[in-house]
Amino acid sequence: MKKTKSKKKKILIFILCIVIVLVIAGDWALSVTIYNENFNKRFESYEPLMLHVDDFDGLQRTQYEFSSDQGQKLTGYMYSVGENQRGIIVLAHGFGGGGHNSYMNCADYFARHGYYVFAYDATGNDESEGEGVGGLPQGVIDLDYAISFIEESGNFPELPIGLFGHSWGGYCVCSVLTYHPEVKAVIECSGFNSSSDMFEAEGKKQAGNGIYLMMPFVKLYERIQYGDYASHTALDGFSATTAAVMIVHSADDDVVLTEYGYDQYYEKYKEDPRFQFVRLEDAGHSYVYDDTTYVNEFNEEFDKWLETLDYDYYALKNRDRFSTDKTDYINNNLDRDKWCNMLNNELFQDFLHFYDEYLK
Numbered sequence: 303m304k305k306t307k308s309k310k311k312k313i314l315i316f317i318l319c320i321v322i323v324l325v326i327a328g329d330w331a332l333s334v335t336i337y338n339e340n341f342n343k344r345f346e347s348y349e350p351l352m353l354h355v356d357d358f359d360g361l362q363r364t365q366y367e368f369s370s371d372q373g374q375k376l377t378g379y380m381y382s383v384g385e386n387q388r389g390i391i392v393l394a395h396g397f398g399g400g401g402h403n404s405y406m407n408c409a410d411y412f413a414r415h416g417y418y419v420f421a422y423d424a425t426g427n428d429e430s431e432g433e434g435v436g437g438l439p440q441g442v443i444d445l446d447y448a449i450s451f452i453e454e455s456g457n458f459p460e461l462p463i464g465l466f467g468h469s470w471g472g473y474c475v476c477s478v479l480t481y482h483p484e485v486k487a488v489i490e491c492s493g494f495n496s497s498s499d500m501f502e503a504e505g506k507k508q509a510g511n512g513i514y515l516m517m518p519f520v521k522l523y524e525r526i527q528y529g530d531y532a533s534h535t536a537l538d539g540f541s542a543t544t545a546a547v548m549i550v551h552s553a554d555d556d557v558v559l560t561e562y563g564y565d566q567y568y569e570k571y572k573e574d575p576r577f578q579f580v581r582l583e584d585a586g587h588s589y590v591y592d593d594t595t596y597v598n599e600f601n602e603e604f605d606k607w608l609e610t611l612d613y614d615y616y617a618l619k620n621r622d623r624f625s626t627d628k629t630d631y632i633n634n635n636l637d638r639d640k641w642c643n644m645l646n647n648e649l650f651q652d653f654l655h656f657y658d659e660y661l662k
Contacts, residue, residue: 347400350632377429378422389661393421394471401428439528479539487660552585
């Protein structure tokens with residue numbers, strides 16, 4: 303009897319172990335699948351809304367190619383207006399809208415006020431190679447390689463380097479300080495502290511607290527894929543350097559909540575003189591440094607146009623037709639002068655004063 307009970311107990315333990323392994327394997331597979339579906343995509347800028355060098359009087363640029371970690375070629379441009387640039391600002395773009403193109407107005411502003419601006423397309427975006435981004439730590443890797451290219455290639459003057467990043471780029475310009483403490487000044491807009499924050503934030507919207515069951519697998523997957531790049535945070539970057547840092551975030555940002563970045567930074571560094579904090583109230587996420595007057599006007603007219611369509615533009619069978627009609631509408635109605643000059647000039651004057659003070 304005792305042998306029989308002992309044998310049954312061993313069988314139950316064995317079955318339980320198998321179940322646990324299967325559950326863990328299932329959670330791992332699900333987490334990796336969802337992660338890749340959200341982040342490992344290729345992104346191209348939407349052509350009708352793209353900015354062009356000719357949209358900005360006097361703006362010049364020179365194209366460069368450099369390699370990132372897996373040998374993939376990344377495309378970057380050095381922007382300038384005139385002579386006598388007194389520093390190099392490296393611009394890291396956001397996630398999901400293509401490469402640096404939509405930030406060309408930012409590049410123009412800084413170039414017009416005395417700085418070289420090096421802006422590039424990260425892996426899996428626009429003119430750079432890569433079937434997909436891979437994951438958010440790839441942005442830190444690409445920025446690391448971009449800064450090293452500027453410093454070591456011999457193509458650029460030896461000038462102090464500053465960083466400017468929005469959203470994904472905001473996370474990147476802070477985290478990369480672990481690898482480049484020599485950077486003199488950083489402006490971070492709407493960024494987050496760690497690479498896994500965005501998976502958690504989006505997951506909470508859809509799965510509530512259930513997302514926390516996946517987070518250990520997501521962090522492990524990123525660590526396997528990207529090593530130390532995945533584990534280093536923006537806060538790690540801040541502690542590794544003496545660079546001056548400006549943090550800009552809007553309280554109503556529903557893409558990157560302030561709790562994932564701004565609030566943490568403010569709590570730790572609010573008394574530190576090398577940090578400046580700008581908390582906006584109603585600037586949202588995508589247009590945190592823009593004057594959205596024209597965007598709102600255009601969207602209002604666009605919504606009216608949608609109501610005039612005599613077909614269901616959501617239907618799959620009408621997808622190509624709607625894409626063509628939408629492109630035609632934008633090409634015929636977009637005021638390119640307003641579209642290319644939406645920057646919040648007051649805020650950018652603050653940005654400029656910040657760089658002028660610390661990029662010496």
